[in-house]
Amino acid sequence: MKRVVIVGSGISGLSLAFRLKRRGCEVTLYEKEGEAGGNIRTRSESGYLFELGPQTILADEKILTFFRELDLKPLRAEPSSKNRFIYRDGRLVPLPLNPVAFLTSPLLSLKAKLRVLKEPWIPPSAGEEESVADFVRRRLGAEFLDYIVAPFVSGVYAGDPEQLSVRYATRKVYALEREFGSLIRGALKKKALGPGGVLISFEGGLRELVERLSQELEVRKSCSVLSVRRKGEGFLLETCRGEDETETLVLSCPAYTTASLLAEISGGASRAFEEIDYVPLVVVNVGVKSGRVPEGFGLLVPRREGKRILGVIFSSKLFPGRAPEGRDLLTVYLGGATDREVIDLSEEEVTDIVVRELKDILNTEDPEFVHVQKWRRAIPQYGIGYGRYLNLASELEKSHRGLYLTGNYLSGVSVADCLRNSEEVLRRMEEAGELPR
Numbered sequence: 001m002k003r004v005v006i007v008g009s010g011i012s013g014l015s016l017a018f019r020l021k022r023r024g025c026e027v028t029l030y031e032k033e034g035e036a037g038g039n040i041r042t043r044s045e046s047g048y049l050f051e052l053g054p055q056t057i058l059a060d061e062k063i064l065t066f067f068r069e070l071d072l073k074p075l076r077a078e079p080s081s082k083n084r085f086i087y088r089d090g091r092l093v094p095l096p097l098n099p100v101a102f103l104t105s106p107l108l109s110l111k112a113k114l115r116v117l118k119e120p121w122i123p124p125s126a127g128e129e130e131s132v133a134d135f136v137r138r139r140l141g142a143e144f145l146d147y148i149v150a151p152f153v154s155g156v157y158a159g160d161p162e163q164l165s166v167r168y169a170t171r172k173v174y175a176l177e178r179e180f181g182s183l184i185r186g187a188l189k190k191k192a193l194g195p196g197g198v199l200i201s202f203e204g205g206l207r208e209l210v211e212r213l214s215q216e217l218e219v220r221k222s223c224s225v226l227s228v229r230r231k232g233e234g235f236l237l238e239t240c241r242g243e244d245e246t247e248t249l250v251l252s253c254p255a256y257t258t259a260s261l262l263a264e265i266s267g268g269a270s271r272a273f274e275e276i277d278y279v280p281l282v283v284v285n286v287g288v289k290s291g292r293v294p295e296g297f298g299l300l301v302p303r304r305e306g307k308r309i310l311g312v313i314f315s316s317k318l319f320p321g322r323a324p325e326g327r328d329l330l331t332v333y334l335g336g337a338t339d340r341e342v343i344d345l346s347e348e349e350v351t352d353i354v355v356r357e358l359k360d361i362l363n364t365e366d367p368e369f370v371h372v373q374k375w376r377r378a379i380p381q382y383g384i385g386y387g388r389y390l391n392l393a394s395e396l397e398k399s400h401r402g403l404y405l406t407g408n409y410l411s412g413v414s415v416a417d418c419l420r421n422s423e424e425v426l427r428r429m430e431e432a433g434e435l436p437r
């Protein structure tokens, strides 16, 4: 039986392991932490069910099929989750959901709206790789960047649009300009600008997915892989519980760990992956008395509004069972590329900021429940020139038979991207003749 060793039991490693097992492989997963799931961590406390990492999965048809194969029953977010709010000039403005609402919305000034309408006539860029900010300013104007795109970029990457590459961080938007010469024309032809799919979680939160995937797998928890060397045709791993050997090895840990594990195999790739920037995030789950939180997915705060909160998800409005009767659960995000210092504040300092700013934004009373989670290296940033890392990853796999790389620093940061990416790894293994087709 073919044996595969996977380092890292985040959703990238777990979903790949599960698929390999179904294809008849023997799979061993090594996990540094005491629990599987990586960034996916659900907790229950004081009657609240809350997420420390991802909240929802934007699931397409293939992912929903995968969940059916797992016998999982996804919960769709409430229909009102289509409502999203942007905080502007001290109040919450609904994000317009259609062209008429856009033209009448107070979210942008008249001048900014007229600027957006010019977009179809702006020629595609012929020049250098652009940042998301340069691209959006050029095509849609500065106000559209500040009040619509930048908050969404911070919602996905906790990133700085001045640093992120439009080509690698917002691939679909970039492709619209390449294919149709205009985002508006492209969106009208494709009938959608955003990524397709339904927003889901599970009754017990995202940990249900992790638990289900882990059920049939051998996950060696609290067991770091410390180094990897070539040995003959295969690989020799030094783990904190001794050595292990394998002919097929998948590194599904973050880029900075992959960098250190690759040190003896490829010094160049190792040094390059070490450079990939991960921004910090602080996630604060807050329980408040019901009555102040609008129906919807949540709100985003443009940096120009002078607050430290990046955004808030109205978690108990999305799925049932997240908060006790008469209470709402809010999940608040701070930090990211534009406010890295938050990570060094104490939990009390973070709580004070959150309570004060939630009062300003949502007029909430003092919370009855607060949980602070710090992620020092939360999300990889697909900056300008990111293609270099992707090329390196693919060259490395080609030059080292049996070695595969996966994880959120390669093909998109969302959980859905990671699930799709593990199918891609499976395909590469098939192509290399490592798996029966």
Ligand SMILES: Cc1cc2nc3c(=O)[nH]c(=O)nc-3n(C[C@H](O)[C@H](O)[C@H](O)COP(=O)(O)OP(=O)(O)OC[C@H]3O[C@@H](n4cnc5c(N)ncnc54)[C@H](O)[C@@H]3O)c2cc1C
Pocket: 007, 008, 009, 010, 011, 012, 013, 030, 031, 032, 033, 036, 037, 038, 039, 040, 052, 053, 054, 055, 056, 057, 058, 223, 224, 225, 226, 252, 253, 254, 257, 281, 283, 375, 378, 379, 406, 407, 408, 409, 413, 414, 415, 416, 418
């Ligand atoms: C706060 C936050 C909120 C997010 N919100 C969303 C959201 O709402 N929706 C969404 O789609 N995405 C969201 N994301 C992104 C998404 O959760 C991640 O990109 C995804 O879960 C990453 O999965 P992964 O398996 O690639 O990496 P990880 O989850 O980082 O897993 C890597 C694993 O490798 C292990 N590891 C590291 N080094 C070693 C070693 N030497 N030996 C053994 N094991 C090792 C780690 O402990 C970890 O378990 C969010 C991310 C964060 C941090």
